[in-house]
Amino acid sequence: MTTEWWRSAVIYQIYPRSFADANGDGMGDLAGITSRLPSLQALGIDAIWLSPFFTSPQRDAGYDVADYCDVDPLFGTLADFDAMLAEAHARGIRVIVDLVPNHSSDQHVWFQAALAAPAGSPERARYIFRDGLGANGELPPNNWESVFGGGMWTRTTDADGTPGQWYLHIFDTTQPDFDWTNEDVREEFRRILRFWLDRGVDGFRVDVAHGLIKADGLPDYTPPAEGGSMGGGTALEPGITAEAPATPPYWAQDGVHEIYRDWRSLLDEYSGDRILAAEAWVDPLEKLARWVRPDEMHQSFNFAYLETPWNAAALRTVIDASIAAFRSVGAPSTWVLSNHDVVRHASRLALTAENLQGHGIGPKTTGLPDPVVGLRRARAATSVMLALPGSSYLYQGEELGLPEAIDLPDDARQDPTWFRTNGERYGRDGCRVPIPWEADAPSYGFGPSARSWLPQPADWAHFARDQQVDDPDSTLSLYTDLLRLRREHALGLSELTWLPGYGDDIVAFQTSGGFVVIGNAGSEAISLPDGAEIVVASSPVSDSILPPDTTVWLRA
Template sequence: MTDLLLRIKDDMSQHSAAPTPTPTSAVAVAKRRDWWRDAVIYQVYPRSFADSNGDGMGDLEGVRTRLPYLRDLGVDAVWLSPFYSSPQADAGYDVADYRAVDPMFGNLLDADALIRDAHRLSLRIIVDLVPNHSSDQHEWFKRAVAEGPGSSLRDRYHFRPGKGENGELPPNDWESIFGGPAWTRVTEPDGTPGEWYLHLFAPEQPDFNWEHPAVGDEFRSILRFWLDMGVDGFRIDVAHGLVKAQGLPDLGSHDQVKLLGNDVMPFFDQDGVHEIYRQWRLILDEYAERKGPEGPSSEGRWRETGGRIFVAEAWTPTIERTANYVRPDELHQAFNFQYLSTHWDAEEMREVIDRTLEAMRPVGAPATWVLSNHDVTRHATRFANPPGLGTQIRLAGDRELGLRRARAASLLMLALPGSAYVYQGEELGLPDVVDLPDEVRQDPAYFRGAGQDGFRDGCRVPIPWTRTGSSYGFGDGGSWLPQPEGWGELSVEAQSGEAGSTLELYRAALRVRREQPDLGAGTSVEWLRAPEGVLAFRRGEFVCVANTTGESVAMPAYGRVLVASGEIVEVDDEAKVPADTTVWWTTATAGTRA
């Protein structure tokens, strides 16, 4: 805690005080201990959310000024992608100092103010944690290279001698997720070619060796640092990658490694990762037991008893393997990437939904649903294209079709039992920007020429807040990635109060989700009889119908319509559900008409 206070004090001279919002009622703040079981969590990509100082790059102060928007949208928590000190070789996922804010985003006092203000607005804050690898500018790694072979610091990473007569070949045949070899050879202090180090991602991101006790000690300290700052949880980047198979065996004959693949790999989803997370869970449980007054404390800090969580980014071969990460003594949530990768197809989606709920039930964890994030093409564009193109697409497709399906898919996702994640801008129906000039791209995978397709920049373009103005309200100094012409018509300003807009659809859905007792947490759905290509299920007095076909279908009018992604026509006891449309009903007052 002393280290934390010193760092905040150092940042004081750079911080300009800003007014804080009025505290909300204690009733709104005092949520139950297991809030995460049905939470809607909004992902903020800080560099693309809001720019407070006009330098073209989003920052923490920009996020803080937009917190009331997120409260009014109706989400429960905000997940912030990395804002740590970093050379930005991979948009902040190459961390040089885990206890410092990168100057491009602000400083520690800005982070503290953001956390405090979020809590006053009854929003929780989840921060990204990157434990698989550091930046090559991390002090440990710089010293490891500078001290040469035999340095004890090299044991904290994966340094190995090369193969071949003079060590000129990599230690094994692993390939980087971003393309090319997963090994880079260093130049030793005497100027000679030397050992190789492992990096499953960019060369600027050397992998930690989690068999070394100092690595575990350091990250337990990092957890405490941010928990003392008041964060409510951690999203764990590459949670499946920390432990490598003993001896780092060759992969053998295999196609180029893909991050989004489901193959069994010697560097992903090794059983040893679970012991790490059991140790971490003890820390979170310790903080959960700290007592504090409900609502804002005398320091203005939200100190609700309990409620700190871990969320795993774990790409595994099966949903059942993903469930291992959320056993009762490990993590709380794990992203459901099998669901994210599912096509807009009723049969395929039902299968993934059933398997997810079945896999999570034995471990007592909530299902976690997600359609978009900063690593994949936005679902409004994925669904605008034919199936089979993967999750990184450089084709605009049928924009109208994509938006219609995206709205329906979002409503379906929010009706499922468990927690849901919303990626910034999807509530505006934003498509990917697929025509970015090559010279403005910054995705490191793009420049490697293999591995991932390298088109992640398209989902990272700064979001529009206003119809007009510099960068459509993102900031006063342009934007780090160019925004397309017409972006303003998709802005928050253009859609607010506009009946039928995607923003108002999300606001309505999130409001209904909070109000309806049968929505949110749960472990099962009751499937109802429906035509081919249609999903229909009941949860108590709530009914959801999703038509994934290209034609209108006739369904029973189950009761009173709560929300619909398209225009529903009801005649007597029958409802016409348009193509690519989802509708919510309640049977509470009208009774079941099925």
């Protein structure tokens, strides 16, 4: 019997290095996660997704994996993982791990063997090695630009010291791409999947799930200047249906689907409804839906929704498009507002200048947000999201109302984007700062010492969990109330009906779970219906007047 729990689940993303540090070294770890599971159970989430904790040189915060079947000592041991998994399951929390199949670390034994082997060898065939262009192979095989800035190719040096072949890396030079046309690669990842499934994990979030296959011939390609770093387009404009943009030859190739059909059949051998969730930056939504056809993955992140501004018409458009696209293949819609790769939505929704995904914000960014406006909009946007049918993803710290950490010192930054663009893009460090638990503790309770791998802002004490847990008006209390009502009334499985008669700046719908949801994304207050019973409000409401940047749930 299947429960298909994932159709309506609320899944909480843990960025392990920034969640909780048990040993005081300034780096979050698995034992720290275990110690904080009671707080997540109290919040009311259904599952946790852990960003990578595997053995890694940490050149890209663990997304450069050297051993897919072991835990990096920074985070603990396999025994620590097993203990965390058992404790989570005992508390009714499922565990999803992050799998990185597009590329490995350059320290992976396979890549080290490839560097030591000659051109054309079986060892090199597991990665994408090519001869260079030009008279002496001095030019890269094509013009592709890395997501992190700079070229997508790095030249090797042969054993005799002469320049050799080039290898492809969509991301950093230390992250060589696997060649997924190679059966060795496919079989190795079947082994990796089974390793974690046999330990009891409930599924996998698949990193760069749209990148594994490259177009035949690796043709030149120049991306549009207005595109985000991961290949996604921009948010849908009100009333406009997105047309499919030109597909880059390294993203969203049809060949990825046979890989995920193979993986799905493997997962289906296991009991307990194990899932695959795709990180696939694919436009338009109708194309993204191909990743979650019945014999492929279970979920795909809805980045079109994440990238939609706090604008009622745009929200109505993307919600309709999302529900229709995913429903067409029998999959649930997913909803997400923040993660470890984007500016936190408590800051992003109040930006007053364009900010492309992956660029980040810092002290010199134009259009920096008003933090008061940002938090009001974040609370309002979350109150809309958690009433929508389907599955929702939360990012650690958003339940505390955390903004982006803007004023990080230059010498503290660690994102490869910062270095590969010579400081032109701040990158993603600002959303990855260790989160606060206790206002008066060292490192705000992140760990037993004052150390934290990225510096925490000096004014974050009021965001700490212990300052919010007993405050009925806090962001933590808002999230807890929303999640409880969502669960009690099965809103993730409900139907949505738009309500007419509201202005262009209002998001208004009824759920079959018994609520009317009204979000004011405009600049003017509006009157609520006569006799409205407010069940939850994202900001204070008095005299049945709904202020701007506020969402309410009313009893239907």
